[in-house]
Amino acid sequence: MSSGELRVNAGRLRADIDALAQIGRQENHGIYRMAFSDADMAGRDWLRQRIADSELEFYQDGAANLHARLNWDGNVPSVIAGSHMDTVPGAGHLDGALGVVCALEALRVLKESGVALQRPLEAVSFSDEEGRFGGLFGSQSVAGLVTPEYLHAACDLDGISLTEAMAQQGLDARDALHAQRNPDSIHAYVELHIEQGPVLDRKGLSIGVVDAITGLFKWEIRLSGAANHAGTTPMDMRADAFQGLAEFAGQIDRVLAEYGSPHSTATIGRVELKPGAANVIPGEAVFSLDVRDTDSQTLEILADAFRRTLSAIARRRDLMFEFSVLSDIAPVQCDTSVVSAVDAAVNTLQLPATHLNSGAAHDAQIIAGIAPTGMIFVPSKEGRSHSAAEWTAWDDIEAGANTLIYTLRQLAA
Numbered sequence: 001m002s003s004g005e006l007r008v009n010a011g012r013l014r015a016d017i018d019a020l021a022q023i024g025r026q027e028n029h030g031i032y033r034m035a036f037s038d039a040d041m042a043g044r045d046w047l048r049q050r051i052a053d054s055e056l057e058f059y060q061d062g063a064a065n066l067h068a069r070l071n072w073d074g075n076v077p078s079v080i081a082g083s084h085m086d087t088v089p090g091a092g093h094l095d096g097a098l099g100v101v102c103a104l105e106a107l108r109v110l111k112e113s114g115v116a117l118q119r120p121l122e123a124v125s126f127s128d129e130e131g132r133f134g135g136l137f138g139s140q141s142v143a144g145l146v147t148p149e150y151l152h153a154a155c156d157l158d159g160i161s162l163t164e165a166m167a168q169q170g171l172d173a174r175d176a177l178h179a180q181r182n183p184d185s186i187h188a189y190v191e192l193h194i195e196q197g198p199v200l201d202r203k204g205l206s207i208g209v210v211d212a213i214t215g216l217f218k219w220e221i222r223l224s225g226a227a228n229h230a231g232t233t234p235m236d237m238r239a240d241a242f243q244g245l246a247e248f249a250g251q252i253d254r255v256l257a258e259y260g261s262p263h264s265t266a267t268i269g270r271v272e273l274k275p276g277a278a279n280v281i282p283g284e285a286v287f288s289l290d291v292r293d294t295d296s297q298t299l300e301i302l303a304d305a306f307r308r309t310l311s312a313i314a315r316r317r318d319l320m321f322e323f324s325v326l327s328d329i330a331p332v333q334c335d336t337s338v339v340s341a342v343d344a345a346v347n348t349l350q351l352p353a354t355h356l357n358s359g360a361a362h363d364a365q366i367i368a369g370i371a372p373t374g375m376i377f378v379p380s381k382e383g384r385s386h387s388a389a390e391w392t393a394w395d396d397i398e399a400g401a402n403t404l405i406y407t408l409r410q411l412a413a
Contacts, residue, residue: 021093030090035128062175063141077187082124092390133162139366144180186371198383207353208377215331227283241285338374345406
């Protein structure tokens with residue numbers, strides 16, 4: 001293969017995707033490879049072996065991020081590609097995993113081609129991107145954002161701590177404090193990922209060149225009123241927490257229209273009513289609010305608008321309200337030099353593509369704080385993700401992998 005004809009080894013790439021997809025798969029066809037579970041560790045063992053089979057250098061850092069390295073010497077800043085292999089419960093087989101496997105394949109192709117590179121290459125699989133213990137743990141460790149307090153507090157929904165889960169797998173969570181990379185050691189980071197949205201699929205395009213990655217804040221909101229008898233309490237004498245929630249939900253579109261942007265979204269994805277009986281007025285409503293936009297100032301304005309809306313509703317309905325911040329992630333703009341390298345790869349390969357923003361959070365968002373970063377999207381059939389119905393056509397996977405190869409070659413030249 002000449003350097004001008006760089007292409008993935010389609011059979012090898014497909015076999016790797018299929019092999020990884022079997023690890024953690026259950027009878028409902030969903031994949032259960034949550035961070036630091038036995039299935040996750042089996043996936044890690046598989047990747048470690050594939051790196052060895054490829055005769056690439058293997059490295060595991062303190063956060064248990066797995067690295068394959070080509071031409072690594074520790075002196076020249078490297079170009080990194082990667083994503084994550086952990087999943088949500090019942091996941092599809094491509095979210096995250098596609099970016100890891102294609103990054104490994106890109107290193108293999110460039111190694112086998114003998115093309116001259118001026119910079120080392122790395123393929124990385126980050127730990128706990130999906131959030132069993134809060135999310136983006138591996139990339140935050142690399143960026144130096146993990147603290148002893150974080151390690152002590154991080155727990156999953158079953159009350160299992162990050163420290164305990166890692167210890168059960170022979171890992172020490174405290175080592176994550178030593179996983180931080182010197183920003184000068186990274187020349188650029190590129191992440192290939194499924195879009196997890198419908199834009200590319202509906203437009204019939206193979207590649208999305210990402211300009212920006214959305215920021216978000218996630219709140220847990222508690223409205224407290226008075227539980228009372230559903231039949232004997234007049235409507236005008238109630239402090240009904242659910243009515244407060246319902247009114248707030250009805251105000252979301254107005255708040256977004258007045259204070260948001262075309263990129264703004266807001267979602268109430270979880271609701272709990274207490275005491276939860278059919279004949280009792282809800283005395284408490286606990287619910288989540290997930291708000292996203294690609295502009296930091298817009299997110300600040302929306303946060304203020306939602307706080308004022310909650311306060312007004314609570315006063316009017318004789319309720320108390322409080323909220324806690326579960327997540328607060330700043331949006332990032334992709335680096336123009338990396339975006340240009342992706343554009344050049346798309347043009348070389350003559351692929352149908354468009355520019356778009358990412359509505360989901362990614363490890364790239366965290367790495368952007370320490371290194372020039374970009375992302376490549378491939379279509380998600382009907383926009384589906386985080387389910388066994390997740391699917392991307394093979395031609396699009398191959399197009400994405402080839403785009404990644406050419407992007408890395410240009411950045412490492």
